[in-house]
Amino acid sequence: MKPEVVFVPGLLGDRWSFKEVQDIIDVPTYAFDYPDTPFSLVDMAREVGNTVKEGGYVVGTSMGGYVTLLTATMFPEKLGGIVLVNTFASPRRILGHRRLLIYLLGYLPKGKWIKWIVRSGIKDSHFGYSDKVKAYVLGVLERLTPEALYARLRALADAPEIGTFPGVRAMVMYNEDDPTIPPQERKHLINLVNPVKIVVCKEGGHFPYLKSPEGFANVLLEFMGRKRL
Numbered sequence: 001m002k003p004e005v006v007f008v009p010g011l012l013g014d015r016w017s018f019k020e021v022q023d024i025i026d027v028p029t030y031a032f033d034y035p036d037t038p039f040s041l042v043d044m045a046r047e048v049g050n051t052v053k054e055g056g057y058v059v060g061t062s063m064g065g066y067v068t069l070l071t072a073t074m075f076p077e078k079l080g081g082i083v084l085v086n087t088f089a090s091p092r093r094i095l096g097h098r099r100l101l102i103y104l105l106g107y108l109p110k111g112k113w114i115k116w117i118v119r120s121g122i123k124d125s126h127f128g129y130s131d132k133v134k135a136y137v138l139g140v141l142e143r144l145t146p147e148a149l150y151a152r153l154r155a156l157a158d159a160p161e162i163g164t165f166p167g168v169r170a171m172v173m174y175n176e177d178d179p180t181i182p183p184q185e186r187k188h189l190i191n192l193v194n195p196v197k198i199v200v201c202k203e204g205g206h207f208p209y210l211k212s213p214e215g216f217a218n219v220l221l222e223f224m225g226r227k228r229l
Contacts, residue, residue, distance in 0.1 A: 002053035003030035005220075008044070010062030010086075010206075011152050012118075012137050018059070020213035025221055028053075032064075034155075036148040041159040045070035054078055057224060061085035062180065062206065063156050069165070069193070076166035083220060085173045086181050086206050089189040091159040094181070102157040110146035118149065125179050128205030136210055165193050171223045173199040178206045197223060 004027045007018040015033035022029045030051060032044070041063070048071045052058055057080055060068030065087025072082050088094040095102070105114065119141060127134040141149070172195040174186055190198065199219055201208055209216040221227065 001028055002056070003028045003051065004053055004056045005029045005224075006048055006052040006056065006058045007031040008048060008058065008060040008064030008067045009033070010064050011156065012140050013061065013064065014140050014143075017061075017136075017140075017207075018209055021209050021217045021220070024214060024217035025226075027226070034148075034152055036145060036151065038151050039155055041067050041070060041155050044155075045074055049075035049078060052079070055080040057081050057083065057220075059083040059085065059220065060087060061209065062087055063152070066091060066156075066159060069162055070159075072168040072170070073162060073166055076168050079168050081169040081171065081223065083171045083173065083223060084189065084193070084195075085209065086175060086178050087189065088181055088185045089192045090161055090185070091156055092161060093188070094185060095157060099157045102153045105150065106154065110150055112146060114146045114149055115141060115144070118153075123179060125177060126206045128175070128177065128203055128207065128211045130205070130211045133205065133207050133210045137207060162192065167194070170195040171197040171199065171219075173201070173208070173219065175201045175204040175206070175208055177203050180206045 007029065009017040015031040018031050032048060044067045048058055048067060058068045058071050065084040068082050068084060072079060092099060127137060170193045172190055174181060204211050
């Protein structure tokens with residue numbers, strides 16, 4: 001049986017990131033992880049689209065949200081809807097000058113220093129000031145090899161821009177206190193996908209599904225037209 005809901009994590013997520021949400025919604029689900037070797041977000045999107053059932057839903061956060069957008073452009077007739085959590089409409093805009101830095105890093109031997117560069121850009125506000133979320137996300141970063149982390153960064157830097165969106169039913173969720181996605185980029189995303197629902201949370205940082213899995217699950221079920229059992 002193919003999953004009704006497929007989850008795609010962000011840059012510093014893994015296949016366990018949505019575990020609590022998956023347990024709560026009680027429908028067939030599947031959570032992706034990223035390869036440890038070089039890959040592309042387009043290939044990931046194709047795999048996501050081939051995995052989800054007909055009429056199913058894809059939930060993506062941050063970089064995983066962009067994978068979700070790509071999936072919608074490739075499988076518009078197959079999806080019942082998509083959920084975009086603290087994500088962006090343009091990899092080039094969200095990376096800015098850091099895109100060039102990622103390419104330059106490709107010429108250097110990979111070491112733990114690449115983790116330090118990523119860690120130095122993360123603040124407690126990204127975690128919604130939650131020790132639980134902070135421990136989880138930094139644990140993911142610690143487990144990643146330098147090569148695997150670079151593969152994720154490079155996949156984001158290489159991702160194609162989306163010119164038009166096919167009109168797949170969408171819900172956009174973002175947190176006002178998330179320092180990762182600037183307000184202007186949120187507007188770009190909303191203008192691109194024309195969502196049927198926008199959920200704005202006052203707090204939760206960049207990882208609301210980790211800080212408040214129950215609330216996140218309830219919003220997701222409502223979008224799916226389901227009631228919690």
